[in-house]
Amino acid sequence: MASAGVDAPFGLLAELTYRCPLHCSYCSNPLDLAAHADELTTAEWQRVLAEARELGVLQLHLSGGEPLLRRDLAEIVQCAAELGLYTNLITSALGLTPRRAEQLLAAGLDHVQISLQADEAALADRLAGTPSFERKLVAARLVKELGWPLTLNVVLHRHNADRIAAILDLAEQLEADRIELAHTQYYGWALRNRAGLLPSRAQLERAQGVVRAAHERLQGRMEVIYVLPDYHSRYPKPCMGGWGRRQLTVVPDGGVLPCPTAHTLPLPRASVRESSLAWIWESSPLFRRFRGTDWMPDPCRSCDRRELDFGGCRCQAFLLTGDAARTDPVCHLSPDHGLVAGAVAAADEGARTRDAVLAPRLYPAARRSR
Amino acid sequence: MRSTVPVQTADGADRPRLARHVRLRFDPARGRHVLLTPEAVTVLNGTGAAVLELCDGQRTRTEIVAALRGRYDSVDDDEVRLFLDRLTARRCLEAGRG
Numbered sequence: 001m002a003s004a005g006v007d008a009p010f011g012l013l014a015e016l017t018y019r020c021p022l023h024c025s026y027c028s029n030p031l032d033l034a035a036h037a038d039e040l041t042t043a044e045w046q047r048v049l050a051e052a053r054e055l056g057v058l059q060l061h062l063s064g065g066e067p068l069l070r071r072d073l074a075e076i077v078q079c080a081a082e083l084g085l086y087t088n089l090i091t092s093a094l095g096l097t098p099r100r101a102e103q104l105l106a107a108g109l110d111h112v113q114i115s116l117q118a119d120e121a122a123l124a125d126r127l128a129g130t131p132s133f134e135r136k137l138v139a140a141r142l143v144k145e146l147g148w149p150l151t152l153n154v155v156l157h158r159h160n161a162d163r164i165a166a167i168l169d170l171a172e173q174l175e176a177d178r179i180e181l182a183h184t185q186y187y188g189w190a191l192r193n194r195a196g197l198l199p200s201r202a203q204l205e206r207a208q209g210v211v212r213a214a215h216e217r218l219q220g221r222m223e224v225i226y227v228l229p230d231y232h233s234r235y236p237k238p239c240m241g242g243w244g245r246r247q248l249t250v251v252p253d254g255g256v257l258p259c260p261t262a263h264t265l266p267l268p269r270a271s272v273r274e275s276s277l278a279w280i281w282e283s284s285p286l287f288r289r290f291r292g293t294d295w296m297p298d299p300c301r302s303c304d305r306r307e308l309d310f311g312g313c314r315c316q317a318f319l320l321t322g323d324a325a326r327t328d329p330v331c332h333l334s335p336d337h338g339l340v341a342g343a344v345a346a347a348d349e350g351a352r353t354r355d356a357v358l359a360p361r362l363y364p365a366a367r368r369s370r
Numbered sequence: 371m372r373s374t375v376p377v378q379t380a381d382g383a384d385r386p387r388l389a390r391h392v393r394l395r396f397d398p399a400r401g402r403h404v405l406l407t408p409e410a411v412t413v414l415n416g417t418g419a420a421v422l423e424l425c426d427g428q429r430t431r432t433e434i435v436a437a438l439r440g441r442y443d444s445v446d447d448d449e450v451r452l453f454l455d456r457l458t459a460r461r462c463l464e465a466g467r468g
């Protein structure tokens with residue numbers, strides 16, 4: 001249990017590996033993937049999970065990269081299940097063979113989320129940078145056959161925002177229980193590709209109409225969750241429910257972060273290879289840096305919403321302004337809001353975006369894994 | 371953009387049980403029962419946990435309320451019903467029949 005006036009975390013995002021068979025240009029993984037190739041061993045993950053449980057973590061999200069590329073995934077799941085953690089696998093589904101699915105079920109995996117890029121093979125495979133669509137459908141059916149509830153995740157951007165109706169039809173055919181339609185967040189590879197990914201306002205308006213109608217039609221059968229793009233909102237998102245407040249992330253090489261993109265920030269590091277998870281959560285300079293509201297500058301410091309959105313995302317502030325302690329430029333009250341408004345205006349004109357080339361996320365060939 | 375349309379509520383003869391992907395656990399770190407779903411952790415108060423422990427797919431809603439009466443001095447029927455409706459709408463509870 002966390003002490004010293006710090007609440008215990010609820011969720012742990014375990015990014016087991018950055019290796020991935022897909023090459024999505026909207027991926028929020030870091031650009032320097034190879035720098036994190038020294039992956040934690042099975043025993044190290046088991047220790048991390050035990051420490052997390054003791055600290056108060058209840059939910060474990062297994063992600064990456066592609067977590068199925070860890071051959072010890074079932075062992076990790078089993079350890080988590082024995083500790084009483086709720087286990088959620090976030091996967092591209094490539095590699096989710098019947099044999100592996102059955103292993104994971106036996107190990108106690110509670111829930112599976114499969115990512116989809118689009119509603120049809122040609123577009124989906126182009127966006128994923130590899131043939132994957134048909135295999136995802138097979139895996140989605142397998143998930144249902146084994147009695148798991150099925151959640152589909154779709155990251156939205158300029159190239160699929162007009163396909164939402166067809167994506168929802170596909171989800172219905174697959175008998176998905178939930179679908180999360182979330183607009184791209186601009187970190188990592190996605191930020192590099194921002195000009196080619198940002199949708200126009202007209203696209204967003206159409207998308208919202210489609211989602212609203214689907215809510216009514218699918219009521220009680222499929223839950224439709226739509227996450228608005230923060231670039232087009234007046235206020236920023238309360239990233240991770242506040243810095244070091246509810247969630248933590250452990251990346252493949254054991255680095256611990258308040259949010260999965262925080263390695264971009266010029267802050268002291270923390271690693272499970274050097275310190276206990278409890279110390280990192282409660283006392284490390286990294287987790288204390290932006291916890292609460294004391295660190296805030298104006299306009300956040302004096303704003304009524306500071307306990308609602310915590311001044312927005314520190315990574316976004318840093319990536320766009322070079323200073324992690326500034327108000328998230330997405331906020332219309334931020335003195336730097338022009339940085340976001342400019343990108344949004346360019347997407348509306350469609351001038352720059354038409355010929356923007358999307359850089360595929362690439363994992364360097366030379367890599368080490370255990 | 372969560373929906374606000376009310377879903378059909380169950381009647382007293384339904385026998386609610388936890389949906390398959392939902393877990394009810396005691397959390398020693400917080401000293402509370404918690405309801406775990408893929409997207410949320412709900413920390414329960416004592417009554418909430420007692421209600422959910424009775425949702426075993428055997429007891430009807432009416433029987434659940436009766437069982438709670440035996441345990442607590444004051445049980446607000448409407449509040450229990452509302453609690454069950456809310457969790458059914460979030461698909462944490464399924465209504466088994468018969």
Ligand code: SF4
Pocket residue numbers: 020021022023024026027028029064065066092115361
């Ligand atoms: S977004 Fe695409 S490339 Fe990035 S980890 Fe997920 S599946 Fe792999």
Ligand code: SF4
Pocket residue numbers: 235236299300301303304305306307309310311312327328331332333334
């Ligand atoms: S000024 Fe800061 S606290 Fe206020 S809405 Fe904007 S980001 Fe949130």
